[in-house]
Amino acid sequence: MTTARASDREGPTDAAEVEALIPVLRRVVRARVGSHPQAEDLVQETLARVLAARERIEPGMLEPYAIATARNVVASLWRQGDRAVRNAHRLFDPGRPDGADDVVIATEQTAAVGRALAQLSEDERRLLLAHEVTGQDTRSLAEAADSTAGAVAARLKRIRARLRVEYLLALDDVEPPSDRCRAVLVALSGADRRRQDELDTERHLLECPLCARLSEPLVERGPVRSDEAHVPIAEAADIVTARHRARELAARAGFDGVDLTLIATAVSEMARNIVRFADNGEVSVRLLDRPRRGIRVIVRDTGPGIPDVDRALQDGYSTDEGLGLGLPGARRLMDEFLVESSQGNGTTVKMTKWIKRG
Amino acid sequence: MNTGPALVSILRQGSTLVASIHTALNDTEMVRFQQDLIRQIGEHRARGVIIDVAALDVLDSFASRTLRAVAEMARLRGASTVVVGIQPEVAYAMVELGTGGDALTTALDLEDGLALLADLGQSGPARG
Ligand SMILES: [Zn+2]
Numbered sequence: 001m002t003t004a005r006a007s008d009r010e011g012p013t014d015a016a017e018v019e020a021l022i023p024v025l026r027r028v029v030r031a032r033v034g035s036h037p038q039a040e041d042l043v044q045e046t047l048a049r050v051l052a053a054r055e056r057i058e059p060g061m062l063e064p065y066a067i068a069t070a071r072n073v074v075a076s077l078w079r080q081g082d083r084a085v086r087n088a089h090r091l092f093d094p095g096r097p098d099g100a101d102d103v104v105i106a107t108e109q110t111a112a113v114g115r116a117l118a119q120l121s122e123d124e125r126r127l128l129l130a131h132e133v134t135g136q137d138t139r140s141l142a143e144a145a146d147s148t149a150g151a152v153a154a155r156l157k158r159i160r161a162r163l164r165v166e167y168l169l170a171l172d173d174v175e176p177p178s179d180r181c182r183a184v185l186v187a188l189s190g191a192d193r194r195r196q197d198e199l200d201t202e203r204h205l206l207e208c209p210l211c212a213r214l215s216e217p218l219v220e221r222g223p224v225r226s227d228e229a230h231v232p233i234a235e236a237a238d239i240v241t242a243r244h245r246a247r248e249l250a251a252r253a254g255f256d257g258v259d260l261t262l263i264a265t266a267v268s269e270m271a272r273n274i275v276r277f278a279d280n281g282e283v284s285v286r287l288l289d290r291p292r293r294g295i296r297v298i299v300r301d302t303g304p305g306i307p308d309v310d311r312a313l314q315d316g317y318s319t320d321e322g323l324g325l326g327l328p329g330a331r332r333l334m335d336e337f338l339v340e341s342s343q344g345n346g347t348t349v350k351m352t353k354w355i356k357r358g
Numbered sequence: 359m360n361t362g363p364a365l366v367s368i369l370r371q372g373s374t375l376v377a378s379i380h381t382a383l384n385d386t387e388m389v390r391f392q393q394d395l396i397r398q399i400g401e402h403r404a405r406g407v408i409i410d411v412a413a414l415d416v417l418d419s420f421a422s423r424t425l426r427a428v429a430e431m432a433r434l435r436g437a438s439t440v441v442v443g444i445q446p447e448v449a450y451a452m453v454e455l456g457t458g459g460d461a462l463t464t465a466l467d468l469e470d471g472l473a474l475l476a477d478l479g480q481s482g483p484a485r486g
Contacts, residue, residue, distance in 0.1 A: 199480060236385040243416060250445070261447040265455060268418040272385070287397070326419050329455040 059184040116166035161190030242283040269326040278303025294354035306341040374406040406475035412443030422457040442471040
């Protein structure tokens, strides 16, 4: 320790003492803005102000003075962006805080909004704020950008989807563990069905606990779909839930009683594989319109995988015990049956049944 | 009985036990039902067992295997088992699935099941 405490000295605080404050100021600033790109700038600005004022600082008061200054510097940053930030809040309604921690939560949310906005490009931020804060409509924005109102609206929708994702990441103060995560979360946030299928977001959610958790508030926002169901599978009771949900949806699509039972039986067989051989999995059911009415059941797990799918699909092999149990039987119950599996990477079974032309 | 009245009931009629499954059972409940039934066959010295599965939404490979196991254990303890109430669509699914084998003795409904047990000479008033 080369710096003495200010209280030990008679004269004015010197620069070395001010520099020794950097760690505590970083803590103060980061506690308020997290990994905001401007965090280090705020620390430096605080130091500059403290240095400029050092003649006036009472001995012993250097640290409290510096901390108070850091708070003011952070506050002024928020005041600058205040209008944009306050309005940006409306874009995705992070939920109204209640209870005794109101102020802390509100502050954290504001900081997270700021950090989320900082993740957008300059262009995106300008477009979003012009629309949401200044209130410019998509047509005038399109004219300015030599584009169409529809294209601008689509772009705004994508930007909002990204902002929601960045907001949740900022609020949690986490960096996603894989390259896929952001893409998956944005596809969910934007309710972009085609992109979700491309990315196989459902499998990613099974494998990535962070995205699984963050996806909940994102998916809740989307329209509730009456033509699909997702059932997490972990224990015996979930098998019954999955086959009931599949049956309900299939009944709505117009399947007859025999087909309802065939579908429910196939779901029951495949869901049981998850309970027996994998830690974790899900059954997702979706109604189809094209090329005709039907139902698709996708059964995913994060289990050890089936080493030889072709063999497992043969009758008489693995029908009693072991991985791939019941695959040949379930295949006979459905019209289309596809198994993707590799050792260590889990298994996906896609099975489809079409309504017979009557 | 651990299963509770809402899921299954096991009633004694003379030397016959009539076990009715009232709702879809999950695997754990199915195994518990199997254990309760086997225990009661011993307690009541039953000679015949009827299992009514009319309320089951599916008879998948696990449920079929469990029923077969019950019938086999009952046989070893001197009782005959008849499964009644398999719904037509459930029967169809069992055949497609490959679990519709001939190891189970079945009858259309409870009445036919009791008649079948009588034919097998294993129904009627309790002996002794
Ligand atoms: Zn992820």
